[in-house]
Amino acid sequence: MLKEFLRPYFPDANGLNVFDLEFDLGTVAKRKQYVQLASAMAVKVRQAKAQNVLVTISNHTDEASGDLFLGELCHKNVAATFMNCLLSPFASETPGAMLYLLACGSIVQKSESFEALRNSVARSVLAFDAERLQPLLTWPFLVQVTEAVFIEGHSVEAAIPNALARSIRLGQHSGLRVMTLCPTSSATRKVLNTTSYFWSHHDYCPWGNNLPLQCPQCGTAQKWSRDKYSKNTYVFRCRFHKCGWDTLTRNFAKPPVSYEFKKPAGVEILEQGKGTQSAWLKESLRPKVLNIGVELD
Numbered sequence: 001m002l003k004e005f006l007r008p009y010f011p012d013a014n015g016l017n018v019f020d021l022e023f024d025l026g027t028v029a030k031r032k033q034y035v036q037l038a039s040a041m042a043v044k045v046r047q048a049k050a051q052n053v054l055v056t057i058s059n060h061t062d063e064a065s066g067d068l069f070l071g072e073l074c075h076k077n078v079a080a081t082f083m084n085c086l087l088s089p090f091a092s093e094t095p096g097a098m099l100y101l102l103a104c105g106s107i108v109q110k111s112e113s114f115e116a117l118r119n120s121v122a123r124s125v126l127a128f129d130a131e132r133l134q135p136l137l138t139w140p141f142l143v144q145v146t147e148a149v150f151i152e153g154h155s156v157e158a159a160i161p162n163a164l165a166r167s168i169r170l171g172q173h174s175g176l177r178v179m180t181l182c183p184t185s186s187a188t189r190k191v192l193n194t195t196s197y198f199w200s201h202h203d204y205c206p207w208g209n210n211l212p213l214q215c216p217q218c219g220t221a222q223k224w225s226r227d228k229y230s231k232n233t234y235v236f237r238c239r240f241h242k243c244g245w246d247t248l249t250r251n252f253a254k255p256p257v258s259y260e261f262k263k264p265a266g267v268e269i270l271e272q273g274k275g276t277q278s279a280w281l282k283e284s285l286r287p288k289v290l291n292i293g294v295e296l297d
Contacts, residue, residue: 001139002056002146009151017048025070025085038089045093052150053097057086058135061103066110068103083117098124098149098156100142105129108177118192118288123181124156129198130174137174141167156180157195164197164280165273171199171280175208182287194285197270201278202226206234206261208281217257218243224259232263 003018010016019041025031045053059068068083087094107113108129117127126145128138141163148159160178164171175198182191198208203226205211214221215238225239237258244254270280 002054002142005143006146006150014048017045017050019044023086031085035089042090042093045090050093053093054100054146054150055087055090055094055097056100056102058102061106061113063104063106063131066106066108066113068107068113084119094123096123099126101125101127102133102135102138103127104133105131105174114177118179118194119290125177125179127177127179128174129177129196133174137170141170160195160197161270161272161280161282164270168199168273168278171278172205175199190290192288192290194288196283196285198281198283199278200269200281202229202234203277205278206236207263207267209259209261211236211259215240215243215257217254218245227258234261235259236261 003016006016021038021041023034023038025034061068068086090097101107101117105128107117108127117125126142144163144166145156145159148154148163149156156178157180160176164176170176175196178195178197180193180195182193184191199205200208203211203223211224218238218240220238220240220243222239224236227235227237229235235258238256240256243256244252246253264283266283268282270282273280
């Protein structure tokens with residue numbers, strides 16, 4: 001879809017070069033084969049003398065570890081942290097590239113896999129945190145970001161809020177992690193900035209927390225009752241009049257289920273796309289410093 005969107009901007013036959021490469025790294029032999037194919041593709045990328053490089057990786061993740069799937073070994077799917085192996089043949093191209101990672105959200109939700117991703121970051125990385133990501137829902141957002149950055153020349157940091165403002169359906173499905181290298185980074189010392197974006201709705205997703213569709217106590221499926229909102233804190237309770245009722249004792253054994261959500265510290269409400277009941281939220285995570293072979297948090 002991105003290829004078809006970008007093509008009219010590059011009428012020259014050599015203006016837009018697209019390379020596709022499937023990978024299966026489940027065995028040593030398969031990894032060697034991948035390195036050969038990827039190295040040959042890297043030569044073609046260099047020969048194209050591209051001013052901008054966009055990398056898109058689509059893969060599944062292991063829900064328990066957050067690792068991407070390597071491929072198959074003995075007819076079983078194998079997952080491991082392998083971003084460096086995947087990108088190493090393109091080492092001379094990726095430092096200035098932008099990476100779209102279309103994988104389920106455990107890769108950014110699990111600390112070890114997320115740190116591995118941050119360590120292998122290109123110039124900019126966009127990843128999503130939905131438990132079971134549906135890439136189709138990300139495309140309208142990615143098209144807008146691609147146009148703003150590669151065609152109009154905006155920075156990633158400036159493009160993201162405006163693209164999110166027109167991507168409410170994405171917010172109902174997934175949040176976003178954006179990793180960018182600080183301009184002060186050098187070849188020996190890289191400073192990585194990470195920003196988390198997530199959607200909030202007064203009644204369904206207060207401060208980015210999804211309310212359950214069904215009450216865990218009484219089992220009813222209905223809209224939660226918002227009891228109050230005070231000092232950036234929402235309080236919800238189950239509205240079923242017999243929530244907590246014990247049929248044996250014919251008395252209320254427990255109070256109705258309630259939830260309290262406070263605004264997280266350091267969270268900013270984006271004005272772009274802000275509505276009467278919903279908005280995108282932004283949280284800047286602690287910068288990460290990468291030295292040669294050494295990680296300093």
